[in-house]
Amino acid sequence: MIDLLVIGEGLSGLMAAYHAARAGLSVRVIGKGLGALHWDAGTIDLLGYLPGAHDSLRCPMKQLGLLDPAHPYHLLGEATLAAALAQFVALTAELGLPYSPAVVAGENSLLSSPLGAARPVFLAPAAQQGGDLGSSAPMVVVGFKGLRDFYPALIAENLNKLGYPARAAFLPYQLLSGRRDANTVHLAHELDAPARRAKLAAALKKLLEPGERIGLPAILGIDDHPAALVHLEQIVQAPIFEIPTLPPSVPGIRLVKSLRQHLLQLGVRVEAGMEAIGFETNGGNNIQWVETETSARPLKHRAKSYLLATGGILGGGFDSDHTGRVWEVVFDLPLTIPQQRSHWFRPQFLEATGQPVFRGGVPVNRRFQPVRPSGEPVYANLWAAGGTLAGADPIRERSLTGIAVATGFAAAQQIATSHALT
């Protein structure tokens, strides 16, 4: 029997699997499908906005005290949060996909969104750091005629409105691919080829004006990405940065790919296409196995401990019916989400304090074990992490990936400790 079964293969599940394996546990990860990193910008957003506030935060670590007491960051405490982020930075360096605090350690920096808005980011992959809006260097945002889901003119116009100097430029799509129609992932694969990059670099050099830095859609290679960036910058002789595109998102996919490869080296298998649909206890509060659906009878997965990392409403970990009842799909855990549809939302769509339905989730204790309203752990060998957790409003706060990285780490630590004790 393995030590830990992680349910969900998003960022929180993968991070927890990594830390648990490093602590010596035998771990397996199962997931219904792939996680949100595939359509996410690939940055680690710790905390961009406080509830109700309009302006973005500069120093998120100093503002944690202002969050709701039930917020996962409160449960973690500042030291654990900092340790989780430091470990993430170290891990990505080891993976060859280095993330680092974009400009000043401990501060958010502002990077352009796919639509030219300024988004507060805590940790960014190397390729996005050159786009820091705190720098006054003018930007040329380069698109490709015919490439869907990246609109340089819109980006430049919106950046200008915000006071950042930017202009748009276009290159022919044929520079990227001989294909008539390809998505960003296919194009990134094309740019893994040095010859293709050299052609692109030559064209970029021509349209560059002195002092400019170049913003490109995030398609600069997948398997050979770090080398691709260096290669382009060497030829063009100007700073180049990536702007995330609409989904699918290559920066997130790069991270998932290398994390999964690393996990395999640590002996952790990640199985997609496995949907957890039920479980069995020993009659008391110990989970004996979890069942996944198959083409016929359910398959049992036995482990000493289980981690729920199914991503809540956004990840598919919660379901609801027309009356507004919401439930957690694997263990039917107690939730803090209002159980009536009329209470999910406030009257205003764009309510500054957020919508109750997104704030709710699985309440946990400081050990990241799901609890009943009485505070008792629901099951002795069950933990939870990531988007399933109650207490945050991750979309408004821009804290989804930060919570995933930090609570994945903390839950794995707690599980490892509990195994060391028994």
Place this chain on the structure above:
Amino acid sequence: MFTESWLSVGPSLDDCIKCNICSSYCPVAAVTDLFPGPKYVGPQAQRFRENGQPHSPDHSVDYCSGCRVCNEVCPTGVKIAELNARARAQIVADQGISLRNRLLGRNELLGKVGSIAPSLANFGLHNPVSRVLADKVMGIAKEAPLPHWSRNGTFGSWIKRTGDQRLRSDRKVVYYHGCATMYYEPFIGKAAVAVLEHNGFEVIVPPQNCCGLPMLSNGEFKAARNYHEGNIQKLTGYAREGLAIVGTSTSCTLTLKEEAPELLDMHSEEANTLKMAVWDIFEWLRELYQAGELRSDFHRIDMVLPYHAPCQYRAHRVGKPAMEILMLIPGIDLRESHARCCGIAGTYGYKVEKYQIGMDVGEELFGFVREQGDAVEMTACDSETCRWQLEHGTGLPSRHPIEILAAAYGLYDLEARALVGS
């Protein structure tokens, strides 16, 4: 008119969040412009394929190979491959089916006819002149790896001939051999029988039909329904007695378990009883192993063995049981392929317009095998058509895991593909 029920497959399109993950992982969309990808031909085009509407809006759906990678990665559980299969069936219902596709769908009939005079049939099918003719007239690619009829008689004749040598036991299991084992590769069935008997089981081989998969994938739903009804009649009795029905062809077992009932909307009590009794042979052996009942008197086999789990295996959603069992054999250095598909996809890669697409898709797998170095003498894969494609693409022999297991028990000669002492 198309009158299938849309239960469970149809409504799943409403769960599509347009994340494009499926299109990023689809192996066919990655290599050709002729296929715009699962999101477009699946959940998107589906909106325009209302029940009873005469024409599908999107004929490129014919380029979907049915590998189901999309289903596996979709984060919200959209049954994309099934939507595509139904759309293809609608096109066939509208426009009729080519002689070629009708022939390729008649695996059982072809097997029977060819077995009457296998040498003649092999010559007739495999000589260069008829391959060119088949290519030009019928559209069966002249390079494609077509099977050879068995020269040593069918599996059925062997079972009959050796009836009095077969083990009698009160532990019984039913064997579903499928057409490929019956007519082309009887040695797979012999290896399976040997392994099952070695573990103390009496093997029952009842009369049975083709599972109907080739017809399902060519859109001939009516003919497939007849076959599935035949199997229900012939096999459900054993299921009622509580016997397991194990198969060595991952696609046959998947069809009996899920594809036929789902696509043909056959959800009767009998169909369900049959479904629940069917196992892939390694899925079943894994249960035996977990119960501590699998014999482990293995001979050492020293070899580097690249193993590719066919997509149909992943579609079972049971993990990779063959790999788990092969890893128990001392000496085998198993190398797991993470390639998405070998490209043959049943009969897809046989078709002249799709042969090259199949080879381009398969390159991911062939490249993986090459990377394992010169020590590799053979590969392993559970599916017959994939093995033929693997041999075609790598030049190395390929074996079913049950052959390897039988060899490890000392019952089977991997080179001669025959039972020891026969």
